[in-house]
Amino acid sequence: MSYKVLLCDDEPHILRAAQIKLQRNGFDVRTAFDGEEGWRILQEWTPDVMVTDYQMPRLDGLGLIARCRADEATRSLKIIMLSAKGYELSEAEIVATYGVSKLLRKPFSPRELLSHVQELVETGALAAAAGSP
Amino acid sequence: MKTHIKTNLYAVGSVILPAAALLIAWAAVQSSVGLTETLFRCSLLSIVLAAVGVYTSVVLARAAVEHQAACRCLELLVRTEDEVLRNSTAPAQLNGVPAASPWHVVYAQLRQRLKDHSERLSEGEMMRAGLKLKSRRFQDKLERIEQILSGLADPVVACDEYGELIVANRAAEQLLGFNVQTAQTRILRELTACTPVLELIDDAKRRRSAGQRVGEFELCDADGRKRWYRVTAVSMLAQDAETPDMGGSRVVAFFRDISVEKDIQKRNAEFVSAVSHEMKTPLAGIRAYVELLADGDADDEQTREEFLGVITGQADRLQRLVENLLNIARIEAGVVAVSKESQSLNDILEEAFHLVQPSAEAKQIELASDLSPMYLSVRVDRDLILQAAINLLSNAVKYTPSGKSVVLRSRVDGLDVWFEVEDTGVGLSEEDQHKVFEKFYRVQKDKEMAAGTGLGLPLAKHIVEDVHGGRLTVRSVADQGSTFRIQLPAAAKVSTAVGAGA
Numbered sequence: 001m002s003y004k005v006l007l008c009d010d011e012p013h014i015l016r017a018a019q020i021k022l023q024r025n026g027f028d029v030r031t032a033f034d035g036e037e038g039w040r041i042l043q044e045w046t047p048d049v050m051v052t053d054y055q056m057p058r059l060d061g062l063g064l065i066a067r068c069r070a071d072e073a074t075r076s077l078k079i080i081m082l083s084a085k086g087y088e089l090s091e092a093e094i095v096a097t098y099g100v101s102k103l104l105r106k107p108f109s110p111r112e113l114l115s116h117v118q119e120l121v122e123t124g125a126l127a128a129a130a131g132s133p
Numbered sequence: 134m135k136t137h138i139k140t141n142l143y144a145v146g147s148v149i150l151p152a153a154a155l156l157i158a159w160a161a162v163q164s165s166v167g168l169t170e171t172l173f174r175c176s177l178l179s180i181v182l183a184a185v186g187v188y189t190s191v192v193l194a195r196a197a198v199e200h201q202a203a204c205r206c207l208e209l210l211v212r213t214e215d216e217v218l219r220n221s222t223a224p225a226q227l228n229g230v231p232a233a234s235p236w237h238v239v240y241a242q243l244r245q246r247l248k249d250h251s252e253r254l255s256e257g258e259m260m261r262a263g264l265k266l267k268s269r270r271f272q273d274k275l276e277r278i279e280q281i282l283s284g285l286a287d288p289v290v291a292c293d294e295y296g297e298l299i300v301a302n303r304a305a306e307q308l309l310g311f312n313v314q315t316a317q318t319r320i321l322r323e324l325t326a327c328t329p330v331l332e333l334i335d336d337a338k339r340r341r342s343a344g345q346r347v348g349e350f351e352l353c354d355a356d357g358r359k360r361w362y363r364v365t366a367v368s369m370l371a372q373d374a375e376t377p378d379m380g381g382s383r384v385v386a387f388f389r390d391i392s393v394e395k396d397i398q399k400r401n402a403e404f405v406s407a408v409s410h411e412m413k414t415p416l417a418g419i420r421a422y423v424e425l426l427a428d429g430d431a432d433d434e435q436t437r438e439e440f441l442g443v444i445t446g447q448a449d450r451l452q453r454l455v456e457n458l459l460n461i462a463r464i465e466a467g468v469v470a471v472s473k474e475s476q477s478l479n480d481i482l483e484e485a486f487h488l489v490q491p492s493a494e495a496k497q498i499e500l501a502s503d504l505s506p507m508y509l510s511v512r513v514d515r516d517l518i519l520q521a522a523i524n525l526l527s528n529a530v531k532y533t534p535s536g537k538s539v540v541l542r543s544r545v546d547g548l549d550v551w552f553e554v555e556d557t558g559v560g561l562s563e564e565d566q567h568k569v570f571e572k573f574y575r576v577q578k579d580k581e582m583a584a585g586t587g588l589g590l591p592l593a594k595h596i597v598e599d600v601h602g603g604r605l606t607v608r609s610v611a612d613q614g615s616t617f618r619i620q621l622p623a624a625a626k627v628s629t630a631v632g633a634g635a
Contacts, residue, residue, distance in 0.1 A: 011414055085406075087406075088406065107421070
């Protein structure tokens with residue numbers, strides 16, 4: 001069974017690059033163009049990790065994360081945020097307030113994204129293994 | 134008057150009495166022949182009486198003269214005017230008074246005394262007039278300073294070394310919401326409106342040497358509007374040594390409204406932030422796909438081609454963004470080299486049409502041209518108007534769904550010529566119709582449809598309105614489409630205007 005990753009970004013080529021990198025490394029990937037679409041997917045499909053952009057039409061990254069944190073099913077979902085924002089977006093604040101695991105600033109390296117996603121699913125798997133017996 | 138009559142009576146008496154005595158004496162001598170001794174004695178007595186009478190009348194006459202001199206002396210002194218005394222035209226001597234009369238001495242002394250007093254009085258008057266003039270000048274100066282202060286648009290307050298408010302102009306009263314005349318207290322510390330700037334003023338007050346303290350504060354005026362002020366508190370040391378050292382100096386605080394500067398700073402920061410954000414997005418694409426290619430994530434030739442296509446496309450986007458930015462900056466700074474020449478608008482439009490057609494075809498959009506059959510002469514910078522036309526056309530193609538149409542139209546309208554790009558896209562809301570001309574503003578729906586820099590329309594507006602004196606307008610119906618129209622003055626009119634300007 002492969003790990004599932006949901007990607008949300010309004011830039012199609014960013015979405016595609018991340019998708020290719022993750023799929024080629026054995027992840028089951030679904031994509032959304034904005035927060036609303038991402039939320040709709042989350043209702044029927046539970047990913048292990050969600051990677052979301054900060055600025056998106058209709059529902060932005062923080063709005064989507066806030067919804068996730070308010071819902072029982074997605075409360076502990078591991079999230080990586082991507083953003084082209086500069087100094088006005090503080091990683092420490094986002095991590096503390098929204099429980100985001102990592103803020104990756106654009107331009108980002110797909111390799112780096114992959115390693116962060118892998119790290120997250122592995123720690124999740126370890127925690128699950130430790131908790132199961 | 135009474136004295137005068139008395140004097141006359143004495144004079145008459147002094148004449149009549151001796152005359153009567155002499156008459157009696159003469160009668161006695163005439164009749165002495167046959168008269169008795171008694172009668173002789175009577176006549177002798179009469180002679181004595183007459184002598185006494187003569188002596189008395191002489192004394193009385195002299196007294197009358199003295200009296201007259203005294204009266205004359207007093208009269209002269211009373212009549213003597215200050216000016217006469219000053220000018221020394223007053224008679225130094227008493228006319229009609231014998232030279233030996235002691236009244237001359239009295240008169241001279243009194244005259245000198247009066248003269249001295251008169252001089253002192255005139256000196257005092259001159260001093261008083263001088264002081265009055267000085268005081269009026271000070272009053273005028275004070276009024277002028279007060280007028281200037283109250284006329285100043287910038288608020289100014291001043292407090293003394295005790296921390297009590299001594300001056301607040303009208304602008305300061307409006308800003309801080311109190312009236313110096315009617316305020317219950319003038320102690321700065323007790324005026325809540327002054328609280329934000331208190332520390333700065335206190336700091337300046339504590340200084341032992343002349344100097345100033347500057348701070349920036351966001352203050353709420355009486356109407357509740359928030360504005361930024363740069364407050365300069367200048368400490369003024371007492372000039373005179375007599376002023377006791379109260380552990381501080383007087384302070385004047387000037388408030389300068391810097392809301393506009395702050396706004397510009399904020400907008401600059403936002404602009405830089407927006408530019409960097411817009412640049413990072415295509416950069417992110419380039420970096421990601423270069424890395425994918427380097428990592429061998431493209432299995433086949435087709436995927437490799439796709440990746441290279443994305444890299445090229447994003448590099449183009451970055452280049453467009455930089456060019457648009459530079460063009461906007463150059464136009465805004467007024468350094469863009471504009472070479473306006475009379476030419477055919479339709480020629481420019483046809484060129485733009487052919488440049489955009491491939492992307493319309495790729496998206497299966499019917500791009501139609503409906504150009505005026507007339508020769509539309511415009512005096513424009515060809516490259517700039519071509520850029521504006523391309524920006525409108527490529528926007529229309531970008532934001533119109535596949536299968537729909539875009540029309541490029543040109544017409545002549547009186548002295549103006551116009552061209553417009555009509556699309557059948559999603560349309561713009563009332564709010565968006567204004568905002569699309571702001572830098573980096575992107576309509577949410579548009580973001581879903583295509584990548585953009587948010588600079589195309591602001592640049593076109595600059596080109597048309599600032600460089601060519603034309604107008605770029607938009608009309609739009611939601612879900613039916615938008616029409617962007619560029620109106621330009623016809624060549625004839627433009628050349629007249631240029632000729633007049635030159």
